[in-house]
Every structure is written in structure tokens, then in C-alpha cells.
Amino acid sequence: MRNLNSVHLNGLRALEAVGRLGSLQAAAEELGVSIGAVSQQVIKAEAQLDRTIFERTPKGMLATEAGAPLLAALNEGFAHLSRAVALAQRRDDSILTISVAPVFAARWLVYRLDRFAEHHPDINLRMDATMKLVDPALCDVDIGIRVGDGRWPDVKAELLLEQEVFPVCTPSMAERLREPADLLALPAIIDGRAMFGWDVWMRAAGLEGAALETRHVFNDASLCLDAAIAGQGVMLAWQTLAGYALQQGQLVAPFGIRARTGFGHYFVTAHGVREPKKVRDFKAWIRAEMAETLKLFI
Amino acid sequence: MRNLNSVHLNGLRALEAVGRLGSLQAAAEELGVSIGAVSQQVIKAEAQLDRTIFERTPKGMLATEAGAPLLAALNEGFAHLSRAVALAQRRDDSILTISVAPVFAARWLVYRLDRFAEHHPDINLRMDATMKLVDPALCDVDIGIRVGDGRWPDVKAELLLEQEVFPVCTPSMAERLREPADLLALPAIIDGRAMFGWDVWMRAAGLEGAALETRHVFNDASLCLDAAIAGQGVMLAWQTLAGYALQQGQLVAPFGIRARTGFGHYFVTAHGVREPKKVRDFKAWIRAEMAETLKLFI
DNA sequence: AATTCTGATATAGAAAAGCTATATGAGAAA
DNA sequence: TTTCTCATATAGCTTTTCTATATCAGAATT
Structure with missing residues (x-):
């Protein structure tokens, strides 16, 4: 040509x-x-x-x-x-394209998609699973959910949930624990990519300066959770990561001590754009489902 | 769209x-x-x-x-x-597009096209008959032939033939003529669009100031010739216009007195362009045919 | 782990293309 | 003869396109 x-x-x-x-x-x-x-x-x-x-x-x-x-x-x-x-x-207005972190999708969102379909039969969800921050103004994503400090100047970040971390382990492991310091005797499962460390929780538990024995290190939070469910040790998890396993009884959160990491779950949308109804509906639904998850932690 | x-x-x-x-x-x-x-x-x-x-x-x-x-x-x-x-x-190099005046086409060129085909079987001629001057640089015409003074700044004009005019009438009319002045008694057929008048010929014949009686005026030289052939009167014709009728014996040029009009037949091509072979072939052929026509006037 | 390579992006400024506004010309219609 | 319609020419402004250069990210190589 x-x-x-x-x-x-x-x-x-x-x-x-x-x-x-x-x-x-x-x-x-x-x-x-x-x-x-x-x-x-x-x-x-x-x-x-x-x-x-x-x-x-x-x-x-x-x-x-x-x-x-x-x-x-x-x-x-x-x-x-x-x-x-x-x-x-041509815009197919019935498709809502969302972008979420793979671990968020696998550990929290995917279990609820049936309920989204029930509530919103007119909306077809299309999920783009990536850890990269997306700018909906520059791609055909309608909305994103990301964990971070929310300071992303190129996009509009709206706080959905403050991230809190807490130790999780199997119920049988938890039976051996009498006080928080007993956790220090358990092997720790470490997420090499986490944006925070055990020190955040230690301070909240009055154990500042203490440390656990590291048994396993993974580069994926989801794998860490699998290892915890398998009884390999204790992991420092957060609400959306561990919520389902807690609800199913696969894991327990001994002593109920939680620490804020300073990070949060944020809705990510484009600056200065009036949100279509399907995006507003999705956010409202996500907030309702998140409220359900949080009942676990009262 | x-x-x-x-x-x-x-x-x-x-x-x-x-x-x-x-x-x-x-x-x-x-x-x-x-x-x-x-x-x-x-x-x-x-x-x-x-x-x-x-x-x-x-x-x-x-x-x-x-x-x-x-x-x-x-x-x-x-x-x-x-x-x-x-x-x-895509240039179909076998097609040669020429632009000529309709009267030149009808009275001179069309009779010879069979001979062009014989000489150049590889060239297909496409004739655009119009009186308007063409610029081959600005349209898909390869070459033009026009009568005029040749002073056309936007194109390249190459003299083909100096135009000469002379009276023509039927043989039976000519039989009654003893000297050039006898023509003045004949009715004249006038081409209203001609770029010259009888005065040009009168001077050459030593009859300056004399005039003929106008019988018919047409706005087309070809129609004038038809009228002359029909015996309607005498017309002031030029080589390419009357050549075929003279050759066929339909008309005669009594006394053989010819006058130059100051105009000429010119090849019209684009400035500064190397001429393709088909254009060169065409010009050479036209010159040879024109030489044949001029034998009538020796 | 460091270096190199490949492929994409950002930026400033120059060059080219595209456009507007206006004047003009030609032919048809009134 | 006048008016109307349609196309063209021109100057100069605006927008698009482009080049040259620097930079970045990820893969491949050493």
C-alpha cells in the first residue's frame, strides 16, 4: 500500500x-x-x-x-x-469493564459475581485483571479498584475501604494459642510483594520489636493464603484477601487485633467525567457487598 | 460518511x-x-x-x-x-490521447485514421474533439493540435503548418470564371467564427478593397464547406479544411491564389517534458500526412 | 547482577497540509 | 443586461504531521 x-x-x-x-x-x-x-x-x-x-x-x-x-x-x-x-x-452500554488486581478478583470478587448478575441482569461485567494502575481516560476500562495510598494524580481515586491487617491461621493452630505473644512461636508465611510488614501489626499488638520465624516466602498473596489454609503457618492478611476463608471456617483470626496499614482500597475513575449509571450502580453494589464482608470483623 | x-x-x-x-x-x-x-x-x-x-x-x-x-x-x-x-x-501506454478541433477531425484527420492504424498498430488513438486549448500538463491529453498564433505561454507550441486561405467552389461554378475578379460576382459563404476575413485574400489577389455579396453565414466552418460543396456559393477555405474535397473533385480552387493568414497549425504539448515515443511517432506521422496533403497545392 | 538490545513514548520545534475569508471568473437563467 | 450559481485563486492563519532527540521498559545476553 x-x-x-x-x-x-x-x-x-x-x-x-x-x-x-x-x-x-x-x-x-x-x-x-x-x-x-x-x-x-x-x-x-x-x-x-x-x-x-x-x-x-x-x-x-x-x-x-x-x-x-x-x-x-x-x-x-x-x-x-x-x-x-x-x-x-459504537458503545455497547451493557458492558461494564472493570480493572482489578488478580488477588482481589480471585479472593473476593469472583465469589460474588452471581449476586451482581442477580442485582443487575442488564449489566455484563468484563473483568481486566492486572496489578497495573489504569487510567480509564486512556483505555476502555470503565472503573478500576486498586489498593494503595490513593495518591495518583492522573486519575480520580475514591476511598472504598481502609486496609487493615491481622494474623490468620488454621483453627487447629489457633487452639494452641493463649495470648498474642504465642503467635511468635508459629512459622510465618511472608508475601514478598506486600507493601507493609509484620512490624505494623506488632505495634498494634503491643509487641513492638518482636519478630516471627520466617518459613515461607511467596511473591503472590494468593499463594500465601493457600499455604496458610494448608496449615503451613500464620500469615498477615487483610479483609478482602481472607474474608471468604474466614467465613468458610478454613481460617481464623485469633485475638481479633487489627492494624491499619495506611493503605486503602480505592475506586479509580477518570477525572472530570460524569459517571454513567452502570458505573454508579457497580460502585453502590460493591459498597453493599463490602459492608457484608466487614460484618465478619465487628 | x-x-x-x-x-x-x-x-x-x-x-x-x-x-x-x-x-x-x-x-x-x-x-x-x-x-x-x-x-x-x-x-x-x-x-x-x-x-x-x-x-x-x-x-x-x-x-x-x-x-x-x-x-x-x-x-x-x-x-x-x-x-x-x-x-x-497505471498508464496505458498503448493509448494516445489527442485533442483537436472538431472541424480538423472531421475534415482532415478522420479520413486518415486507417493509415495511422496501419503504420502504428501498437498505438490506440483516443480523440478528444474540442475547440478549447488544452494544457497536457493539467489533463490526461498527450498532445493537441490547434490553429492560432501559437503564442500560448502555458504550453509548448510547435509549428506544424502555416495556414493559407483560398477561394473554393464547385467545378461547374469555376467554369464560368475567366479571371480572379470574376469571383466577386459569386455569392459568398461566410464562416462567422473565422479568425480572418476575405480582405486577407483580396490583398494577395490584387483586389484590395473589393468585396463579395454575402449569401450565407454559418457559425461552423464544416457547415460552410458543406454549403460550398452543395453549390451555394464560394468560400474562403484553408488547406486542412478543403484538402479532402479538392482531392475528391467535389471542389476546385480557381486560379490558385493563396494568402497567408498569419495563423498556423501547431502541436501543443507540455513544457519541459520529454516526449514519449508514441507522441514522437504521432507527430512524425502527422507531418508525413500533411506533406501528402500539401502536394495538392504545389 | 550488569549491560546491551529492541521497541515504544514524550517533547520541542520545524515543515507541510489544511483551512478560512475574500475576490474573481465563467456560464446559465431571468 | 443583470443576477445567480458554481468553481478557482490567493494570502495568510491554524492545525496536523513530521523530525530529531531523549527517555523508558522489558527481554536477551554476558
Whole structure:
């Protein structure tokens, strides 16, 4: 398609519009420019193609014999391009595209999707699981949920939940514990990627300076939780990570001492954009479900 | 197709090229611009469409799920546009397009076209009959033949034949004529559009100031000749106009007195262009045929 | 672990394309 | 002859496109 390099695409479009509509006036109206602009483009394009495409008559522009097949092919080309643009511009408003961290999806959201479908049968959810912060203004994501300090200047961050961490282990392990300091005797399961450490909890538990024996280190919080469920040790988890396992009785949170990390779960949307109803509905639903989760921690 | 107004065509082309070729580097090469230029155009077009068409990977650009149908439609569109441009750029070198005055075509050239075909079976002649001067640089005419003073600054004019005029009438009318002054008694057939008058010939015949009785005035030289052939009177004709009728014995040129009008037949071509072989062949052939015509006037 | 390579993006400023506003010309219609 | 319609030319402003250069991120190599 290198031959397209020798002619301006805007000129080809001018040719096509004039050919289809029969006059500079009509073409100018469709293209949204002045008659002089279309005239210049047609003349320039004819020169670039080294062809006379139109015969100028007092009643308007008539395609020459040589020009007619060219205009037919141009019409077909621009019709396809127009269809392509229409395809891109059509918004399927029934699809809500969300972006969440994989661990949030796997440990909290995926268990609730059936209830979302029940509450909002008109909304089709499309989930993009990535840890990267997304800017909904720059991609076709409607809303994101991320954990962090919320200080992201390029997006609008709205606090959903303050993150609190607490130790979790199997019930049988917990039976051996009489006081918080007894936790120090248990092997610790460490999330190498966590944005916080045990020291945050130690302070809250009055055990500042104390440490646990590290048994396992993973680079994925979800794997850590699996290891805790398997009885491998104690893990410092947070609400959305451990909520389901607590509810199912697979894990317990001994002593109920919780510490705030300073981070939070945030809704991430685009600056200065009026939120569509489906986004507002989703946020409201997420808040209601989060309230249900928090009942575990009263 | 107004929806195309909201996105730059060059951007759509960049999208298509990257989609088809898989990287900015390859697309830049095909489009004949720098990688940075393609990158900017893709980013801008994605913003204008409000769509993420590509996922950026370390190995290059991958079409997103939403982008793939768009790119397919764009590819079809640009393929058609490319075909259109190729159609326009293809020169059918076997076709020679000439532009001549209708009267020159009807009274001189058309009788000889069989001989042109014999001499040049490889050249297909396409004749555009119009009185308007053409500029081969600005239209798809290869060469023109026009009568005039040859002072046309926008084109290259090469003298073919100096125009000479002379009275013509039927043989039976001529039988009654003993000397040039006897012509003055005959009714005159006048071409209202001629660039010269009888005075030009009168001077050459030593009859300066004399005049004929006007019987008929036409606005077409060809009709004048038809009237002369029909015995309606005497007409002041020129070589290419009357040559065939003289050769056929339908008309005679009594006394053989000819006058130059100051005009001429000229080949009209574009300035500063090396003439293709078919144009050179055509000119040579025309000169040879013209020499044959002039044998009538020796 | 450090370095190199590949591919994409950002930016400033220059070049080219596109556009508007206005004047003008040609032919048809009134 | 006048008016109307349609196209063209031109100057200069605006927008788009482009280049050159610096930078970044991830993969591959050492």
C-alpha cells in the first residue's frame, strides 16, 4: 500500500465526496469545511494522481471517463473506513469493564459475581485483571479498584475501604494459642510483594520489636493464603484477601487485633467525567457487598 | 460518511499499517515516515476513537480484542483506496490521447485514421474533439493540435503548418470564371467564427478593397464547406479544411491564389517534458500526412 | 547482577497540509 | 443586461504531521 504515500488521504476523500455528491458545495457540507478548501484539495489530488478526475461544468462537477472507475473504488474504500469508525464509536452500554488486581478478583470478587448478575441482569461485567494502575481516560476500562495510598494524580481515586491487617491461621493452630505473644512461636508465611510488614501489626499488638520465624516466602498473596489454609503457618492478611476463608471456617483470626496499614482500597475513575449509571450502580453494589464482608470483623 | 470527520485519515492509516505489520518500525518503513511519527499518530487516533486498539508489548504492538474487527475493516478500506490509486497511476501506454478541433477531425484527420492504424498498430488513438486549448500538463491529453498564433505561454507550441486561405467552389461554378475578379460576382459563404476575413485574400489577389455579396453565414466552418460543396456559393477555405474535397473533385480552387493568414497549425504539448515515443511517432506521422496533403497545392 | 538490545513514548520545534475569508471568473437563467 | 450559481485563486492563519532527540521498559545476553 506504499502507493498511498504519493497522494494525500484528505484529497482522496475530497475526490470521493465530490464524485458522490456532484458539487463542491455538497461535498464541503459533508466534510465540514469550506468550498474553497474542497476545491483546493480536489485540484491538488488530481495533480498528485496526474489525472483529470472531474470535468468542470456550470452545473457542477462531472466525473470524466477516466475518473469514474477511480471514484467507484474510492467510494468503496471510504465506505469501509466509515464502517470501521462507526464500529469503534459504537458503545455497547451493557458492558461494564472493570480493572482489578488478580488477588482481589480471585479472593473476593469472583465469589460474588452471581449476586451482581442477580442485582443487575442488564449489566455484563468484563473483568481486566492486572496489578497495573489504569487510567480509564486512556483505555476502555470503565472503573478500576486498586489498593494503595490513593495518591495518583492522573486519575480520580475514591476511598472504598481502609486496609487493615491481622494474623490468620488454621483453627487447629489457633487452639494452641493463649495470648498474642504465642503467635511468635508459629512459622510465618511472608508475601514478598506486600507493601507493609509484620512490624505494623506488632505495634498494634503491643509487641513492638518482636519478630516471627520466617518459613515461607511467596511473591503472590494468593499463594500465601493457600499455604496458610494448608496449615503451613500464620500469615498477615487483610479483609478482602481472607474474608471468604474466614467465613468458610478454613481460617481464623485469633485475638481479633487489627492494624491499619495506611493503605486503602480505592475506586479509580477518570477525572472530570460524569459517571454513567452502570458505573454508579457497580460502585453502590460493591459498597453493599463490602459492608457484608466487614460484618465478619465487628 | 460524516463520522470520518472526527478522526484523522492519516491516523487511521497508521493504525491499519501497525495492525497489519505488527510494529511501529515496520509501519514507519511502509508509510515513509519516522517511528515517532507513527507512534504519535496511533496514540492520537486511539484517543480520537476513544478506543484502545493496541496492547503495547516488549515484542511490539498487539491488537486488542476490541481493536481486531476495527483493523480488519480499516485494512479492507485502505486496500480499496490503494487499488484506486493504482488504477489512476497505471498508464496505458498503448493509448494516445489527442485533442483537436472538431472541424480538423472531421475534415482532415478522420479520413486518415486507417493509415495511422496501419503504420502504428501498437498505438490506440483516443480523440478528444474540442475547440478549447488544452494544457497536457493539467489533463490526461498527450498532445493537441490547434490553429492560432501559437503564442500560448502555458504550453509548448510547435509549428506544424502555416495556414493559407483560398477561394473554393464547385467545378461547374469555376467554369464560368475567366479571371480572379470574376469571383466577386459569386455569392459568398461566410464562416462567422473565422479568425480572418476575405480582405486577407483580396490583398494577395490584387483586389484590395473589393468585396463579395454575402449569401450565407454559418457559425461552423464544416457547415460552410458543406454549403460550398452543395453549390451555394464560394468560400474562403484553408488547406486542412478543403484538402479532402479538392482531392475528391467535389471542389476546385480557381486560379490558385493563396494568402497567408498569419495563423498556423501547431502541436501543443507540455513544457519541459520529454516526449514519449508514441507522441514522437504521432507527430512524425502527422507531418508525413500533411506533406501528402500539401502536394495538392504545389 | 550488569549491560546491551529492541521497541515504544514524550517533547520541542520545524515543515507541510489544511483551512478560512475574500475576490474573481465563467456560464446559465431571468 | 443583470443576477445567480458554481468553481478557482490567493494570502495568510491554524492545525496536523513530521523530525530529531531523549527517555523508558522489558527481554536477551554476558
